[in-house]
Amino acid sequence: MSKILEQENPLVDIRNLKQYFSINVGPFQRKPLKAVDDVSFSIRRGETLGLVGESGCGKTTVGRTILHLYKPTAGEVVFDGRPIETPADIRYLRKKATMVFQDPYSSLNPRMTVSDIIGEPLDIHKAYANKAERQEQILELMDRVGLNSEHAARYAHEFSGGQRQRIGIARALALHPEFIVCDEPVSALDVSIQAQVINMFVELQQQLGLTYLFIAHDILVVRHISNRIAVMYLGKMVELADSKEIYEHPLHPYTRSLMSAVPQPDPKVARASHRIVLSGDIPSPLNAPSGCPFRTRCAYARECCAESVPEFQEVEKGHFVACHRIKEL
Amino acid sequence: MATEPLLQVEDLHTSFFTPAGEVKAVNGVSFFLERGKVLGIVGESGSGKSVTAYSIMQILAPTGKIVSGSIKLDGQELVNVGESVMKTVRGNKISIIFQDPMTSLNPTYTIGHQLVEAIMLHTNRDKKQAQERALEMLRLVNVNEPEKRIKQYPFEFSGGMRQRVMIAMALACEPDILIADEPTTALDVTIQAQILELMKSLQKELGMAIIMITHDLGVVAQMCDEVIVMYAGSICEQGTADEIFYNPKHEYTKGLMRSIPTAETAGSKLQPISGTPIDLLCMPEGCPFAPRCSNAMKICLKSPCERMRLNKDHMSACWMNVKESMENEADKPKKKKGGEKNEQNP
Ligand SMILES: Nc1ncnc2c1ncn2[C@@H]1O[C@H](COP(=O)(O)OP(=O)(O)OP(=O)(O)O)[C@@H](O)[C@H]1O
Ligand SMILES: Nc1ncnc2c1ncn2[C@@H]1O[C@H](COP(=O)(O)OP(=O)(O)OP(=O)(O)O)[C@@H](O)[C@H]1O
Numbered sequence: 261m262s263k264i265l266e267q268e269n270p271l272v273d274i275r276n277l278k279q280y281f282s283i284n285v286g287p288f289q290r291k292p293l294k295a296v297d298d299v300s301f302s303i304r305r306g307e308t309l310g311l312v313g314e315s316g317c318g319k320t321t322v323g324r325t326i327l328h329l330y331k332p333t334a335g336e337v338v339f340d341g342r343p344i345e346t347p348a349d350i351r352y353l354r355k356k357a358t359m360v361f362q363d364p365y366s367s368l369n370p371r372m373t374v375s376d377i378i379g380e381p382l383d384i385h386k387a388y389a390n391k392a393e394r395q396e397q398i399l400e401l402m403d404r405v406g407l408n409s410e411h412a413a414r415y416a417h418e419f420s421g422g423q424r425q426r427i428g429i430a431r432a433l434a435l436h437p438e439f440i441v442c443d444e445p446v447s448a449l450d451v452s453i454q455a456q457v458i459n460m461f462v463e464l465q466q467q468l469g470l471t472y473l474f475i476a477h478d479i480l481v482v483r484h485i486s487n488r489i490a491v492m493y494l495g496k497m498v499e500l501a502d503s504k505e506i507y508e509h510p511l512h513p514y515t516r517s518l519m520s521a522v523p524q525p526d527p528k529v530a531r532a533s534h535r536i537v538l539s540g541d542i543p544s545p546l547n548a549p550s551g552c553p554f555r556t557r558c559a560y561a562r563e564c565c566a567e568s569v570p571e572f573q574e575v576e577k578g579h580f581v582a583c584h585r586i587k588e589l
Numbered sequence: 590m591a592t593e594p595l596l597q598v599e600d601l602h603t604s605f606f607t608p609a610g611e612v613k614a615v616n617g618v619s620f621f622l623e624r625g626k627v628l629g630i631v632g633e634s635g636s637g638k639s640v641t642a643y644s645i646m647q648i649l650a651p652t653g654k655i656v657s658g659s660i661k662l663d664g665q666e667l668v669n670v671g672e673s674v675m676k677t678v679r680g681n682k683i684s685i686i687f688q689d690p691m692t693s694l695n696p697t698y699t700i701g702h703q704l705v706e707a708i709m710l711h712t713n714r715d716k717k718q719a720q721e722r723a724l725e726m727l728r729l730v731n732v733n734e735p736e737k738r739i740k741q742y743p744f745e746f747s748g749g750m751r752q753r754v755m756i757a758m759a760l761a762c763e764p765d766i767l768i769a770d771e772p773t774t775a776l777d778v779t780i781q782a783q784i785l786e787l788m789k790s791l792q793k794e795l796g797m798a799i800i801m802i803t804h805d806l807g808v809v810a811q812m813c814d815e816v817i818v819m820y821a822g823s824i825c826e827q828g829t830a831d832e833i834f835y836n837p838k839h840e841y842t843k844g845l846m847r848s849i850p851t852a853e854t855a856g857s858k859l860q861p862i863s864g865t866p867i868d869l870l871c872m873p874e875g876c877p878f879a880p881r882c883s884n885a886m887k888i889c890l891k892s893p894c895e896r897m898r899l900n901k902d903h904m905s906a907c908w909m910n911v912k913e914s915m916e917n918e919a920d921k922p923k924k925k926k927g928g929e930k931n932e933q934n935p
């Protein structure tokens with residue numbers, strides 16, 4: 261298990277991270293919802309790690325817990341070698357690491373001007389000496405993300421979806437972070453605009469040496485941008501490998517069906533491809549199955565799968581899978 | 590054309606009359622749909638895909654109006670027929686499913702109640718027969734334990750199950766046409782695969798035609814025989830799926846195809862379409878795509894290009910095609926070129 265953690269010089273190192281939410285299930289009854297359940301992985305400096313999985317599997321919660329927007333129920337986050345434990349650690353983390361959200365419409369305050377939106381983190385962290393310096397930084401950030409700096413005094417609602425996403429990114433860059441959790445940052449955008457924003461993420465990464473955790477449900481987008489891809493299911497990590505490897509040779513039964521289900525934008529390929537269609541629905545995380553979280557929909561499930569949680573282990577170099585039957589598949 | 594197409598839309602214009610002015614959401618759309626075929630409509634947000642569908646169903650918002658054009662179902666004109674005729678068309682002949690199944694299901698009634706009501710409304714089955722039919726439909730769309738499920742409320746269903754219930758409801762009356770407006774956009778990839786597979790097999794089994802509205806080119810490639818590409822309220826290109834994907838002829842479609850991430854693009858730059866989507870309140874004079882088109886010529890900025898037939902499976906409305914055909918003509922001056930205009934489907 262610890263092998264994954266021993267990547268050279270990881271910028272972000274997550275060990276046995278858990279995030280349980282306490283949920284009301286009756287008038288006086290509460291139950292833990294295991295949104296993230298014992299997840300370990302690391303992200304190298306300058307790398308993009310893609311994170312995919314079905315809605316509700318815990319992707320956003322992983323991102324937010326890493327940034328300590330939620331206090332971890334258990335487990336450890338080590339950032340650039342520094343374990344995040346005390347409030348001072350958290351303040352340090354918040355400067356170095358930030359988040360970009362999916363919905364450029366609702367994540368920006370429509371009553372604020374672009375310059376106020378981008379300037380807000382600068383204000384909070386008092387990252388300038390005077391007004392002129394503040395303005396200069398804002399204009400530079402706008403320029404960086406391809407926004408016309410003459411529009412600094414406009415309101416967010418006057419911009420298109422792609423432009424709003426740029427505003428969100430400029431804001432995220434304000435404090436010169438090293439690590440950005442990108443939570444579905446292009447999902448709300450049309451294909452053509454999506455490509456503009458994806459290119460910008462790549463350019464910024466190259467210029468500024470950024471490290472990304474890139475959450476998305478569009479596998480084609482994730483494959484394009486990521487060095488490695490991690491797959492989650494019901495709060496657990498089920499597979500992690502190089503993005504080409506996991507796309508072309510998925511090992512976990514869930515990843516196999518996921519990859520086979522990706523609609524291919526090519527009629528001949530689509531007609532010829534064999535989709536592994538899963539039956540049944542995703543169980544509620546409040547009633548997660550015992551053992552392997554995927555066993556209720558898995559065609560390979562045996563008794564052992566209900567008995568214990570399969571270990572997340574390295575089966576080929578850099579290829580991690582959590583499945584009891586991995587050797588027999 | 591020997592037999593009449595199932596659905597024929599001709600020069601449809603639909604507008605919304607808002608305080609800011611007339612929004613020409615659909616601007617001269619023409620196409621036809623044959624029995625048993627799957628027609629895809631793609632295009633970016635706001636290009637008029639849903640408004641085209643809502644015009645066919647005549648379920649537009651109160652400010653919306655079909656300004657001109659014709660919509661014929663089995664030869665019968667539907668524009669201005671009146672609400673009583675449309676009531677028999679909706680559900681019986683044409684059904685629609687929407688992106689968000691939760692908004693189309695009533696949270697206060699059981700799934701069974703809603704299915705039975707819909708079936709009784711559109712067929713002359715009595716309550717008992719309708720209940721039988723409801724169970725049969727739930728089984729058809731792979732809902733486990735339908736006897737138990739039928740007594741449950743929408744909130745007890747997952748998103749994918751709700752969408753299957755919507756399909757069951759839409760198909761309960763065996764419509765000739767199913768319009769699916771982004772039926773899987775809100776769903777996960779594996780659930781999407783279930784729903785698409787289900788739609789395809791039901792379509793084959795029941796022989797109905799489908800209009801599949803989506804912005805996902807992967808869904809189009811998987812499902813559709815024919816494809817319409819919309820931009821700013823008009824059809825810019827139309828053809829068989831193979832023609833559109835392997836031989837796109839409109840600059841917008843070409844740009845769209847180039848901007849999809851593929852196995853080859855990993856680690857390199859994508860080729861996006863530059864600029865921002867069009868504002869329908871200030872439409873350009875010429876080709877609506879001209880302001881974003883990297884190959885725009887003078888004529889593109891001046892007047893929109895008429896739809897041209899390129900071959901029997903393909904039509905496009907792009908001045909580049911005119912230019913190319915003129916160049917070809919110049920190359921081989923003897924051969925005659927047949928570029929009939931303003932036709933309908935390939
Ligand atoms: N603040 C919260 N309080 C209680 N439960 C939560 C909270 N945030 C998330 N959850 C639950 O935790 C689980 C994981 O949610 P999360 O948002 O991380 O999923 P996700 O993978 O990001 O899904 P999506 O793809 O839909 O964004 C879900 O069951 C969700 O309902
Ligand atoms: N009720 C309305 N009032 C005013 N304008 C409207 C109304 N409904 C739609 N429109 C406008 O009509 C145009 C076409 O909208 P439509 O919903 O058909 O787009 P679409 O192609 O379905 O987009 P999407 O992919 O986002 O669903 C848009 O510019 C939209 O703003």
Ligand code: SF4
Nearest residue numbers: 552555558565583584
């Ligand atoms: S552990 Fe068992 S149930 Fe889980 S994926 Fe492997 S075979 Fe399937």
Ligand SMILES: [Mg+2]
Nearest residue numbers: 319320321443
């Ligand atoms: Mg999320």
Ligand SMILES: [Mg+2]
Nearest residue numbers: 638639640770
């Ligand atoms: Mg729509």
